[in-house]
Amino acid sequence: MLILHTSDWHLGRTLHGVDLHDHQAAFVDHLVELVRERGVQVVVVAGDVYDRAVPSVPSVRLLGQALRRLSELATVVVTPGNHDSAVRLGFAAELMRPGLHLRARVDELDGPVVVDDTDGPVAFYGVPYLDPDSVRHALADADSDGPLARSHEAVVGAAMRRIRADLATREGARSVVVAHAFVSGGAVSESERDIRVGGVDSVPSGVFDGVDYVALGHLHGAQRVGPVDARPTVRYSGSPLAFSFGERNHVKSSTLVTLDADGLATVETVPTPVPRPLVELTDTIGRLLDGRYDEHVEAWSRILVTDPVHPDRLYSRVRERFPNALAILHTPIGAVDAPALRAVTIETDPVEVAADFVAFASGADASAIELDIVRSAYEAARATEASA
Template sequence: MRLLHTSDWHIGRSLHGTDLLAEQEQVLAGLADVVTAEGVDVVLVAGDVYDRAVPSADATAVLSRVAARLRRAGAAVVLTPGNHDSARRLGTFSELLAVGGLHVRAETQKLDEPVLLADEHGEVAIYGLPFLEPEVARFELGLPAARSHEAVLAEAMDRVRADLFLRPGARSVVLAHAFVGGGLPSESERDISVGGVDLVPAAVFDGVDYVALGHLHRPQTLTPRLRYSGSPLAYSFGEAGQQKQAWLIDLDASGLADVRPVELPTPRPLSVLRGELEDLLADPAHDPVTDHFVSARLTDPSRPTDPMRRLQARFPHCVHLEWTGSGVVPDARSYQERLRGRSDLDVVGEFVGHVRRVPATPAERELLGRALASAARAEAQL
């Protein structure tokens, strides 16, 4: 049996306020081409199907079209909710959807009830573990004293292994959404741990043939049978240049036979540009990234005027701007020391210099003086 491990679709997510639905649908619908080309039997989605618990109508429509395309390509689909999803909403009509080959495993109480599929070697049991929020799952699993992700996942895996014991010869796959020890996070995941309390040891998942992990957005291998597929798109500029992928998993008669990466397309790459504004606007070396999503880190000694509008004239998809220039040495004096013996105009002028890193010009000081005088007159009339 051949499976395609994906996760963290985050349908409905934006990049610095820019909608990504078109790019998401392009990549996710393209998974159907992988299914056809590679003869994939099952597509796995290990959590964070949507980016929010209450997805928009447009986001749900994208999932519907993508799932239908995967089914038409010939693959069954097994998906589980992650920490961004609402398990109850995602699990709506799950029994009906299963009849059509879309298996949504969203109920904590049924996490040890696998999706059972078969090939020429026999049965394959696929267990979908929904994201187990410790404060909720500990009561659902009968563990009122447990307060960590490790504790509730350990109980979940004990139940999975108990069910597998009753299925001699069955090969096994588990989907889980967790921060497992040894994994490297990116900038775009929502933290699910507090002080390391919810870091889960890899040994929790012992006893199954393959564990399809979700939550961390960069693809990585913790052990040959324990892997993160990463997200299908980059969701932060910290992931710029990262090649996104899915894992293609082969199971033979004895269990895990092979795992290899399948590269996913990048509809619009992310690029980070650093330099002074005029250089970014004029340098032909930046021509190749004109159509990329761009984050501009400006190093001008003073804050430029209207930089985003000017950048977007050359880079239409510039979505993030940060000024990192430094033109003024920080003043180590206390606030009281800086104000002592100074006029209101001097104080306001220094504020302008602090914000822009260059002193106010004479014309600006004149405007500031007129504004202060007007404010003083208004206060006197009260």
């Protein structure tokens, strides 16, 4: 059985103010074509299909089109992530077309979607994002003294116990868990939302023991987590697009998983379309503009200008050369030390305060001429006030 594992579409997301809708639509086209060309039988989407709980109308339409097109070619299993509203994403689950399964309810997580191939059945268990404060009562065992501990490990562990109990009744079935969680050891990115509860946000990979493959969502870099020789294989597919400059070196991809009669056989990553590369350039204003970085002119860029003194017309000059610069920062190297913080009182010389500000803002001491101008303006203001 060939399975396509994807997650973290974040429909509606922007990148430093740039609308990514068209690029996300191009990713959907790529995904549909990949399913068609490779003969994928099951598509799993492990959460964060939307970027926020109340998505925009264009994002809702794009998701509807994506699920319709994919479910015409394969069985589709979708679970919500921490960015999605499980209630809104799963409100019409009972009305969906055959082959499309939205697994958004906690009481359904041990009721799998079963898909057969020539080697027998495969049980797909959809585990929505489990917020400990919301589900630790519902997932507690009937004979327990109270709710589960307030941790991600406790609630995901309880969910997996229910899944293993159901799987034990399905002799010969292979199994895939589709979940949205932060598993210990995963490499994080700056664009992921913090899911820490009670100071802890991670789940040990061993919690997922007992199944053939774990299709994870949440972390935006494609990666395997847990021991290399561990079973099951636990993987993040990563996001299809970069959502921060911290992801500029990621190879964005989807994951093709093959199950044979004995369980997991192969894992293959397929790169997704890159709308524009992301680059970070760090140099002086002169070197940034002299042509040596021309290959990056069309990229989305974050530019760090290192001149010790704030260059004249910094932003307009950089943007003229790099029209797709999304962030321009002055990060001086060799600037004067920032003045020590001190209390400003009625006795403090205003000219000294102005000099401190110049040193802080420009990275260079105010010149004698500048200080003379400031002192003349201050003395003129005092004279005007005294004569009023």
